[in-house]
Amino acid sequence: MYKYDKIDQQLVNERVAQYRDQTRRYLAGELTEEEFRPIRLQNGLYIQRLAPMLRIAVPYGLLSSKQLHKLGDIAKKYDKDYGHFSTRQNLQLNWPKLEDVPDILEELATVEMHAIQTSGNCIRNITTDQFAGVAPDELFDPRAMAEIIRQWSTFHPEFALLPRKFKIAVSGTKDDRAVVQMHDIGMEFFKNENEELRIKVWVGGGLGRTPILGTVIHESLEWQHALSYCEAIIRIYNIHGRRDNSYKARIKILVKAIGIEAFKAQVEAEWAHLKDGPLTITQAEFDRVSTYFEPMPYETLPANEASFDLHLASNPAFAAWVKRCVHAHKIPGYRALTLSLKTHGEAPGDATSAQMHVVADLADAYSFGELRVSHEQNLILADVKLSDLFSVWEKARAAGLATPNIGLLTDIICCPGGDFCSLANAKSIPIAQSIQAQFDDLDYLHDIGDIEINISGCMNACGHHHVGHIGILGVDKGDTEWYQVSIGGKQGNDASLGNVIGPSFSADEMPSVVQKLIDVYVQERTPEERFIDTVRRIGMDPFKNHVYAENTEVSA
Amino acid sequence: MSQLIKGKQIAHDEWTRVIPPSFGDEPVRKQAGKVVMFKLHGEETFTQKQIDATLIPAGKVLIPLAVWLAKKESLAQRLAAGEIGIVLQTHEPIEQLVEAFENLNSLPVIAVYVQIFADGRNFTLGNLLRTRYGFKNELRAVGDIMRDQLFFLQRSGFDSYLIKDGRNAEEAIASLNDFTQPYQGASNDVPVWRRLDRSQL
Numbered sequence A: 001m002y003k004y005d006k007i008d009q010q011l012v013n014e015r016v017a018q019y020r021d022q023t024r025r026y027l028a029g030e031l032t033e034e035e036f037r038p039i040r041l042q043n044g045l046y047i048q049r050l051a052p053m054l055r056i057a058v059p060y061g062l063l064s065s066k067q068l069h070k071l072g073d074i075a076k077k078y079d080k081d082y083g084h085f086s087t088r089q090n091l092q093l094n095w096p097k098l099e100d101v102p103d104i105l106e107e108l109a110t111v112e113m114h115a116i117q118t119s120g121n122c123i124r125n126i127t128t129d130q131f132a133g134v135a136p137d138e139l140f141d142p143r144a145m146a147e148i149i150r151q152w153s154t155f156h157p158e159f160a161l162l163p164r165k166f167k168i169a170v171s172g173t174k175d176d177r178a179v180v181q182m183h184d185i186g187m188e189f190f191k192n193e194n195e196e197l198r199i200k201v202w203v204g205g206g207l208g209r210t211p212i213l214g215t216v217i218h219e220s221l222e223w224q225h226a227l228s229y230c231e232a233i234i235r236i237y238n239i240h241g242r243r244d245n246s247y248k249a250r251i252k253i254l255v256k257a258i259g260i261e262a263f264k265a266q267v268e269a270e271w272a273h274l275k276d277g278p279l280t281i282t283q284a285e286f287d288r289v290s291t292y293f294e295p296m297p298y299e300t301l302p303a304n305e306a307s308f309d310l311h312l313a314s315n316p317a318f319a320a321w322v323k324r325c326v327h328a329h330k331i332p333g334y335r336a337l338t339l340s341l342k343t344h345g346e347a348p349g350d351a352t353s354a355q356m357h358v359v360a361d362l363a364d365a366y367s368f369g370e371l372r373v374s375h376e377q378n379l380i381l382a383d384v385k386l387s388d389l390f391s392v393w394e395k396a397r398a399a400g401l402a403t404p405n406i407g408l409l410t411d412i413i414c415c416p417g418g419d420f421c422s423l424a425n426a427k428s429i430p431i432a433q434s435i436q437a438q439f440d441d442l443d444y445l446h447d448i449g450d451i452e453i454n455i456s457g458c459m460n461a462c463g464h465h466h467v468g469h470i471g472i473l474g475v476d477k478g479d480t481e482w483y484q485v486s487i488g489g490k491q492g493n494d495a496s497l498g499n500v501i502g503p504s505f506s507a508d509e510m511p512s513v514v515q516k517l518i519d520v521y522v523q524e525r526t527p528e529e530r531f532i533d534t535v536r537r538i539g540m541d542p543f544k545n546h547v548y549a550e551n552t553e554v555s556a
Numbered sequence B: 001m002s003q004l005i006k007g008k009q010i011a012h013d014e015w016t017r018v019i020p021p022s023f024g025d026e027p028v029r030k031q032a033g034k035v036v037m038f039k040l041h042g043e044e045t046f047t048q049k050q051i052d053a054t055l056i057p058a059g060k061v062l063i064p065l066a067v068w069l070a071k072k073e074s075l076a077q078r079l080a081a082g083e084i085g086i087v088l089q090t091h092e093p094i095e096q097l098v099e100a101f102e103n104l105n106s107l108p109v110i111a112v113y114v115q116i117f118a119d120g121r122n123f124t125l126g127n128l129l130r131t132r133y134g135f136k137n138e139l140r141a142v143g144d145i146m147r148d149q150l151f152f153l154q155r156s157g158f159d160s161y162l163i164k165d166g167r168n169a170e171e172a173i174a175s176l177n178d179f180t181q182p183y184q185g186a187s188n189d190v191p192v193w194r195r196l197d198r199s200q201l
């Protein structure tokens, strides 16, 4: 993975000093609340319902074991002994003290980490596929480009105070796992017929109050122009994006308002000035950064392994875990695996300090000392030998990290919601927990198969509810908490936004609502159909009719 | 009093900023830039009544672009004498400023005004004035300006900063040196990988 050189380290150290002074001035009353707000947000610090929340950047989801140990230590020392992995591949601390943040940043800097631009109206963490570099279907490993974009966006002077947050995702696979269409800019790398590296550029995607999937703005951009093209897009946005209403300030609103053709014309006109200028990425710079992402020193192994096969045949619990949590790898004899942070009854994405240390140790022992965070809020060991899988499973299981539910109904994507977030309309974690309790039978879960449930506590859609096969959204209705349910959303190449099935439900009703949706699916499905396929084939009505059938109590 | 930082030190401000009088009317809102979709939600701009009532004192003056456009005939002499600088508001199209002058460098100063800190359009405007329109004279940041924007402003082509009233400008100067080696290029700089050989570090 990328390692800081003197330049990176100095920048992060200087940032700590700068932020320490900003905090000092705020506490001394030299900065007003309102003035300090954009400053602390640029540093990932929110003032939440109960305490501040600090969001620590995990660039494109990649962590070393040393970094994860440090995060575990920080969560213990400055927080309540746990952290929350978010849908943006970052780590959030829910209980740090505002005065402690400079010290936390200083500790992070010792392991090449920071909280720069993890919030606020600026370019946020670059995200990508959690299986980058190891996925068999990968056409291009996007991590070096993600790093180049990360550096370009970090303290970009022109784009420090944009109309609204700005998210960029990159991917290099046919089967998109980075949800590029859901981002302000999505970059899909591919090779053209002459084997040249090109980028399909999407713009104006995003969830939130007005969910929109991105539109293609460039079909085939030469990779050297990745930065200049982004710069042109964001420059147009910086000048013309709305600043009077934060709900209408994302680039998607601008693109929609003037139309993709007009927007593209403006971008192209701007780009004409920037193209082939100093922002053109040189082969030398690309190669320099790429050296950090060279393949791991893999052993030459046979594709099969006898002891693994034996465990698989004799141990159903292990087999269930392998089925759900172990993923194909481009190198024979290796696998990637997911450590579930979706233990039934725990808040989705939460990991205790102890768990972080366990995972870091597992990474050291079995996966070249590295791991990844997925946007589904789980942790990934990307390079494990087939012969080690059983040992990893035993250790992960002892630490509560081997729930075999990846991709199943209880692998719920969920924002922190009303328990922590001051913007929330409703709690989201207890809904996830009550659904997990309703579906606690693993055999049943496996029978239901692949399904994604996403929960957001408000319109800001941090839980990406629009693209959940079942999406749940907390809505505001006086004092009580209500939930709107949609079905038919999906991430990936054939992404779609879900449709609301009808009037909202109380928290108590939610497990049975999900149960009814599943009942319809189980009854209607063909043998090969997943939940989403059935929804797409038979439409919303059968689901709706069943959910609302006897339910006369539902309010409007 | 607002204090001026210029060339990394506190400087005497020779320029008087002319602000059209306010009549307490409902402000006229004008939409930003070229995109005419957002008319209703646009930003405050000066009314004809305000512009007409604007008095321009003797000496070096910084006047709003709208006032210049309305009174340019009567001010031509003073422009030639180097007494006119222009204040551009962040929602005004930069092309309007550029087209208003045969030679942008006949202006000793262009100031870009932001109403609130969070308005980052001044960075783009500064960059464009330097890199696209070849403006060489003093480029000044005015309005809700404090030390926390200075580093970015400097990299976006600004070379003077009017720190808002009540803030310590002396201390603010230090922020111009917050970072030693930024990653990006700037209006007068190239990206770090072109600036030095990182493979040797």
Ligand code: SF4
Binding pocket: A415, A416, A417, A418, A421, A422, A423, A424, A425, A456, A457, A458, A459, A460, A461, A462, A463
């Ligand atoms: S979706 Fe809403 S409630 Fe949930 S974390 Fe985001 S802002 Fe908070």
